[in-house]
Structures are given as C-alpha cells and as structure tokens.
Amino acid sequence: MEDYVIDMGKVTNSSGRRPSLYSINPTCAYFLGVNVNRASMSIGLQNIKNEFVSIELDFSFVLENTPESLQELCNIINSFIDDGSVDKRMIVGACINLSGRINSIEGFSYNYFFSENRPLTEIISAQLGLPVRLENDTRAMAYGEYKEGxxxxxxxxxxxxxxxxxxxxxxxxxxxxxxxxxxxxxxxxxxxxxxxxxxxxxxxxxxxxxxxxxxxxxxxxxxxxxxxxxxxxxxxxxxxxxxxxxxxxxxxxxxxxxxxxxxxxxxxxxxxxxxxxxxxxxxxxxxxxxxxxxxxxxxxxxxxxxxxxxxxxxxxxxxxxxxxLGLRAGVIGACCVVKEQMLSTLISN
Ligand SMILES: [Zn+2]
Missing domain, CATH: 3.30.420.40 (ATPase, nucleotide binding domain)
Structure with a gap:
C-alpha cells in the first residue's frame, strides 16, 4: 500500500486530533497513449495523476496496411519506452488509436492490420510486453477533450x-x-x-x-x-x-x-x-x-x-x-481510456 499512497503529514489548522493527509504516489503506475495518423504519430506516457512524463507529438510515420508497417509501429513504441526514464514494469497498459472500424472489446482493427485469426491487441501486446487496448482515433480525441480539454x-x-x-x-x-x-x-x-x-x-x-x-x-x-x-x-x-x-x-x-x-x-x-x-x-x-x-x-x-x-x-x-488540445487530444484520450480500463479491472477483481 505504501507504494500507492504518500503520507503528506498532519493537517495543521484543525482543532482536536489532527487528521493525516495522504496523496496518491504519482510514480506508482504509468499509462501509455499512442495516436497513429496516416502520415504521423504521437506518443505520450502519463503517470496516474494524468501528468505527462514524456511526450512526442506529430513525428513522421507512414501508416501502411502491411506487416512491415505494423512492425515499425511496434519498434517506435518500444524505442520510446526504452529511451524514457520510466521502468517498463511500471507501465500498466497501452492504448493505441487507429482510424476506422475498431472493436475495442475484442481487440480487432478492421481497416489496418486486420488478422482473422488473432486480435491485433494480442499481436502488439506480444511485441511490447504490455497489455494493449485499441481505440478509434476520433473516439479517443473526443474523450481527451471531455476529460482534459x-x-x-x-x-x-x-x-x-x-x-x-x-x-x-x-x-x-x-x-x-x-x-x-x-x-x-x-x-x-x-x-x-x-x-x-x-x-x-x-x-x-x-x-x-x-x-x-x-x-x-x-x-x-x-x-x-x-x-x-x-x-x-x-x-x-x-x-x-x-x-x-x-x-x-x-x-x-x-x-x-x-x-x-x-x-x-x-x-x-x-x-x-x-x-x-x-x-x-x-x-x-x-x-x-x-x-x-x-x-x-x-x-x-x-x-x-x-x-x-x-x-x-x-x-x-x-x-x-x-x-x-489540438494535436495532444488523441494521446491524452488514449491515456485516459487505458487508465480507466485498468483501474476498473483492478476494482472489479
Ligand atoms: Zn466513404
């Protein structure tokens, strides 16, 4: 428990027994958001307080519906994680936004990287070593604006x-x-x-x-x-x-x-x-x-x-x-979506 909360000391200006104040430890868990466009992508890593610890916006990436393009996408995400200061074991999940028809429950993407036999979430998860969720890019942007925009x-x-x-x-x-x-x-x-x-x-x-x-x-x-x-x-x-x-x-x-x-x-x-x-x-x-x-x-x-x-x-x-939020909408939305999914899984278990 001590990993998740920080003892902030006693409240000073209250009468009677002074209550203790606790805060969530922002370094206890991190969430990765990835927004993929046709010719660029953005990645961000947020702590549990929805603060970015690293973010790269709108860098060049050509999305093609090929296994090579999928491999490149995974390589870029892995490099982003490896180059950052956060231990990968502290990242509890990633959400990847793609355009088109996305079934987030079953983990299939129908416009890009469709495989009949295996959900795309499983394929990417195996590459990243992280739980992965897929989201439609526009839906994630909408959620980003709703939560923080x-x-x-x-x-x-x-x-x-x-x-x-x-x-x-x-x-x-x-x-x-x-x-x-x-x-x-x-x-x-x-x-x-x-x-x-x-x-x-x-x-x-x-x-x-x-x-x-x-x-x-x-x-x-x-x-x-x-x-x-x-x-x-x-x-x-x-x-x-x-x-x-x-x-x-x-x-x-x-x-x-x-x-x-x-x-x-x-x-x-x-x-x-x-x-x-x-x-x-x-x-x-x-x-x-x-x-x-x-x-x-x-x-x-x-x-x-x-x-x-x-x-x-x-x-x-x-x-x-x-x-x-402009260019950050998709990444923020992705981080919010994966955070809420992971926390609701924890609570329901
Ligand atoms: Zn059309």
Whole structure:
C-alpha cells in the first residue's frame, strides 16, 4: 500500500486530533497513449495523476496496411519506452488509436492490420510486453477533450474530427458512445452527394468526397487546373499531409483560393452537422482535427450554416467550440481510456 499512497503529514489548522493527509504516489503506475495518423504519430506516457512524463507529438510515420508497417509501429513504441526514464514494469497498459472500424472489446482493427485469426491487441501486446487496448482515433480525441480539454462539465457532446478524413465521437450522459461493436461515428461515410466521386471507402458520394482534407487537396488541384491562382505550393511528398499547406495558406498567407475553398467546405460541414444536432440535441459541439487550426475561418461558416439548417430550439441548446488540445487530444484520450480500463479491472477483481 505504501507504494500507492504518500503520507503528506498532519493537517495543521484543525482543532482536536489532527487528521493525516495522504496523496496518491504519482510514480506508482504509468499509462501509455499512442495516436497513429496516416502520415504521423504521437506518443505520450502519463503517470496516474494524468501528468505527462514524456511526450512526442506529430513525428513522421507512414501508416501502411502491411506487416512491415505494423512492425515499425511496434519498434517506435518500444524505442520510446526504452529511451524514457520510466521502468517498463511500471507501465500498466497501452492504448493505441487507429482510424476506422475498431472493436475495442475484442481487440480487432478492421481497416489496418486486420488478422482473422488473432486480435491485433494480442499481436502488439506480444511485441511490447504490455497489455494493449485499441481505440478509434476520433473516439479517443473526443474523450481527451471531455476529460482534459474544452469540455466544461457538459455531458452530451459531439466531437468532430475534421482532418484528412472526417468522423465524430459522441459522449452521451458523460460516457463514450460505442454502438454495438464500436463502429459508431463514421459520419464521413454518409452518402450525401450525387457527385460520382469515389470515396476512400469505395462508395460514391460520401461526405468526405467534398468535406475532408483529401477532398480539399483535390479541390485545390482542380482549381489550379481551371486557371485559379494561389501562393501555396503542395510540396509535401506525403499526400496525406498536403491539406496542411492549404490550411496554413488560409491562416498565414491569407491566400484567397485557400480561404475560398475552406469556407465552402466549412459551410457544407455546418449544413450536414445540423443533421447530427437535430438527432442528438447535444450541449456542446467541438470542432477538432487539422481544420480546427483555421479558427474562425472554419467556425464562423459552420456556425452560420448550423443556424440556417438546424431546428431553432436545438440550435439554441448547443455551444460551438474549437478543440483546446489540438494535436495532444488523441494521446491524452488514449491515456485516459487505458487508465480507466485498468483501474476498473483492478476494482472489479
Ligand atoms: Zn466513404
């Protein structure tokens, strides 16, 4: 027991027998959070008080659906642990966020590294020598904002991960909503447009075909072909990073084409988010992901479209805010998820 609590001495300013004060020993347990994007990843290690002892944000990693890419991912995580100051035996679990369909209970990932015979959690756990949980990236980001970010007591929250792809995370009555198998939140693959554009999921006309980082890159390239001018050059070798240049072009260069394209997208985003508002009646709508860096360039068109397209009473209930955690949302959410899972396992045993 003495490993888990610290004797902080006696309370001084109380009458009668002075009570002892105890605090949780922050070094008694650590939790590892890993957020994997298509062209980058972030890792953080938190103590039991949710304080980071080490964190590396947004470093280059190309996610490919191959055994080699999985091995590289495990090697990076192992190096991060080995290079840190915390004894690996003190890390009680890791949570790894991936995009797409994730069944956290059974430990399967269906979009990346799927193996019919063995849960991905088992495969990674064997490599790391740690208990591993998988989480959908957007759901983890939503939970990060709920526990330590922009959420201020609201219990019914919709978080929008507006990035290369688009998905939502839902908090209902203070709990993450998973759906039957954990596949909830695939807002980006709602078929909304008759545009005959093929989505990354293989279907035609999904929301992402007009509202997403990858569609923004296509819209930008098409506009240049049509003769429009821009100061921005898409020089990034990884296609999955090119939308960052357009977002930065709007913010830093006030580039007209970049601003025009993100405004059109954000108006459409607001229009289709109004459907989500009408269905869920949330208290708070959080815009997160890469597009949240745009601030008012994204939020004002979204706000205006929400007002125009959602029901008045529903719209009056909801506050619209941008993520306060930014790049850290996924890692913080992953640490919170694995901590709560491990502690609830301990308590139930
Ligand atoms: Zn799709």
């Amino acid at each position: 922009i959420v201020d007591g609201e219990q019914n929250v919709i978080f929008v991960n507006y990035s290369w792809g688009v998905a939502i995370g839902m908090i209902t009555d203070g709990k993450l909503y998973y759906g039957k198998s954990g596949y909830s939140g695939e807002f980006g693959h709602s078929t909304l447009f008759n545009n005959e554009i093929m989505c990354q999921c293989g279907k035609l006309g999904c929301l992402e075909t007009e509202i997403s980082g990858w569609s923004l890159v296509n819209q930008f390239k098409n506009a240049l072909k049509e003769g429009k001018q821009s100061k921005v050059k898409l020089t990034d070798s990884s296609e999955a990073l090119q939308h960052h240049a357009i977002i930065a072009g709007a913010i830093n260069l006030e580039d007209n084409l970049c601003i025009e394209l993100v405004t059109i997208q954000s108006e459409k985003m607001g229009r289709y988010l109004s459907i989500i508002l009408n269905i869920f009646n949330p208290e708070l709508l959080v815009i997160g992901g890469d597009f949240s860096k745009l601030g008012d360039y994204a939020l004002l068109p979204i706000q205006s479209a929400l007002k125009k397209y959602s029901l008045g009473l529903v719209n009056r209930d909801v506050k619209l805010k941008k993520s306060s």
